[in-house]
Amino acid sequence: MFKPRLIARLDIKNENLIKGIHLEGLRKLGNPNEYAINYYKSGVDELLFMDCVASLYGRNNLTDVIKKAAENIFIPITVGGGIRSVENAEELLHNGADKICVNTAAVENPKLITELSKRFGSQCVVLSVEAKKISENNWEVFTNCGREKTGLNVIKWIKKAIQLGVGEVLLTSVDFEGTCQGFDYNLTTKVSSVCPVPLIVSGGLGSIDHIKKLLKSCHIDALAAANVLHYKKLKPQIIKKYLKIK
Amino acid sequence: MKKKVTIIDYGAGNILSVSRAFNECNASVDITSDPKKIKDASFLVLPGDGSFSYASQRLKKFGILKIIKSHFKKGNPLLGICLGMQMLLSKSEEFGINEGLSIIKGRITRIKKQKKVYLKVPVIGWHPIKTKAEYYKNKFIKINKFDNKKFYFVHSFKAIVHNKNELLAYYKYGADNIAAIIGKDNVIGSQFHPEKSGQNGINLVKSFLKIN
Numbered sequence: 250m251f252k253p254r255l256i257a258r259l260d261i262k263n264e265n266l267i268k269g270i271h272l273e274g275l276r277k278l279g280n281p282n283e284y285a286i287n288y289y290k291s292g293v294d295e296l297l298f299m300d301c302v303a304s305l306y307g308r309n310n311l312t313d314v315i316k317k318a319a320e321n322i323f324i325p326i327t328v329g330g331g332i333r334s335v336e337n338a339e340e341l342l343h344n345g346a347d348k349i350c351v352n353t354a355a356v357e358n359p360k361l362i363t364e365l366s367k368r369f370g371s372q373c374v375v376l377s378v379e380a381k382k383i384s385e386n387n388w389e390v391f392t393n394c395g396r397e398k399t400g401l402n403v404i405k406w407i408k409k410a411i412q413l414g415v416g417e418v419l420l421t422s423v424d425f426e427g428t429c430q431g432f433d434y435n436l437t438t439k440v441s442s443v444c445p446v447p448l449i450v451s452g453g454l455g456s457i458d459h460i461k462k463l464l465k466s467c468h469i470d471a472l473a474a475a476n477v478l479h480y481k482k483l484k485p486q487i488i489k490k491y492l493k494i495k
Numbered sequence: 496m497k498k499k500v501t502i503i504d505y506g507a508g509n510i511l512s513v514s515r516a517f518n519e520c521n522a523s524v525d526i527t528s529d530p531k532k533i534k535d536a537s538f539l540v541l542p543g544d545g546s547f548s549y550a551s552q553r554l555k556k557f558g559i560l561k562i563i564k565s566h567f568k569k570g571n572p573l574l575g576i577c578l579g580m581q582m583l584l585s586k587s588e589e590f591g592i593n594e595g596l597s598i599i600k601g602r603i604t605r606i607k608k609q610k611k612v613y614l615k616v617p618v619i620g621w622h623p624i625k626t627k628a629e630y631y632k633n634k635f636i637k638i639n640k641f642d643n644k645k646f647y648f649v650h651s652f653k654a655i656v657h658n659k660n661e662l663l664a665y666y667k668y669g670a671d672n673i674a675a676i677i678g679k680d681n682v683i684g685s686q687f688h689p690e691k692s693g694q695n696g697i698n699l700v701k702s703f704l705k706i707n
Contacts, residue, residue, distance in 0.1 A: 251613045252620075252621075254619075254620055254621070289693075294620075294621060294647075316511070319509075319511050319512050319515055320515055321515070321519070323512070323515075323516060323519070323690060323691060323692065323693050323694075323696055323697060324647065324691055324692075324693055325647060325649070325688075325691045326512075339506075342509050342544075343509075343510065343511060344511055345509060345511045345512055345515075346509060347509050347512070347544075347649075347688075347691060348649075367546065368545065368546075368549070369544060369545045369546075370544055370545035370546055370578075370651075371617060371651065372544070372545075372617040372619060372649045372650060372651060373544055373545060416617050416619070416651075417617075417619060445608075445615060445616075446615060446616075446617065447615050447617070447619045447620075468612050468613055470613070470615065470619070470620070471619075471620075494613065
């Protein structure tokens with residue numbers, strides 16, 4: 250039996266936990282550390298902190314948030330948003346992050362992926378892919394939290410990034426993110442079939458049926474949940490109970 | 496009295512969390528790359544993430560490899576975590592052959608891809624470990640209480656120890672049995688991250704510090 254990991258995803262803006270729909274329309278929810286500690290205590294496998302406005306301002310502001318979280322949380326922490334260099338990554342890793350997640354900077358400068366994985370190991374480098382459907386069986390990579398078009402095809406970009414050295418892929422469907430209407434199963438299946446490194450799926454979880462359908466349609470290694478956890482629609486233990494592949 | 500722990504800082508990975516895990520066990524922690532301080536350590540920790548070649552070159556450059564070896568020879572407690580555990584071995588095949596500490600005889604080799612789609616490399620995730628208590632009576636740590644407990648692994652390379660008695664626990668990855676804890680005398684190495692494995696990890700740290 251294989252158990253995909255459950256990752257609690259915390260989107261942060263100016264030190265507040267926020268939640269939007271389609272990565273936009275951001276609503277303030279409160280102190281991220283209170284949520285993080287609750288998730289740790291209730292048995293989630295990992296935490297993912299995303300600085301939602303970082304790329305817009307060109308830097309990641311999560312150092313203090315992560316440092317605080319690392320005080321009493323003993324599960325893996327991934328940090329994303331605005332990481333543009335080996336030095337940026339190093340600062341976060343020194344302050345409690347275990348993995349770093351890149352999107353915008355990697356699209357602009359793919360060599361960054363190789364530099365990061367050479368320096369910290371590929372297991373430390375997560376590629377965040379914000380995918381938006383543009384036509385049947387065709388998804389485009391977006392950056393800056395779903396704001397900017399790149400012209401890149403999702404499948405081709407993921408294949409390339411894996412060659413460059415990413416150790417994990419976080420796939421977010423911009424179309425389904427925050428909707429609680431289920432996943433983009435078609436997209437996930439396509440990506441899963443070309444992804445030899447662990448795949449984290451994010452965007453759309455609203456019920457247990459969505460998990461069942463997702464696990465039936467393809468292989469995933471982890472599920473990142475935000476909305477259903479923050480609004481207490483589903484308990485981590487319940488989600489984990491269904492995150493099993495026989 | 497608080498136990499004093501020295502964590503070697505050679506610029507790789509998340510040292511803060513390692514340090515916090517020891518704080519959680521009520522130890523006082525010194526994070527350092529200063530050879531003099533490492534020489535005086537009582538409980539010494541070699542953490543690590545990332546590349547073996549980078550780590551072994553850095554440690555060699557600072558003259559720390561020799562100090563770790565003599566720390567071990569004097570019978571002082573030594574813990575290697577993840578890459579730090581792999582460094583305890585003789586050599587690694589990662590990016591060419593690199594020499595390790597040779598405290599435990601063996602080598603580091605890439606985890607082979609398997610047929611089943613979900614057995615990916617790097618391994619990232621939680622796995623229950625199987626302990627081999629029969630090899631480890633009345634020694635450095637009591638290993639059997641960790642049997643079947645889950646720990647967090649993240650790695651692409653695995654340790655193969657020459658002396659089977661020095662493999663204390665493993666986990667199953669498809670057809671592969673991968674070393675989870677290795678050790679002898681006053682040294683242990685964990686392939687998983689105790690500082691990222693929730694309460695089970697904290698309990699392992701306590702065992703290393705001999706406080707439970």
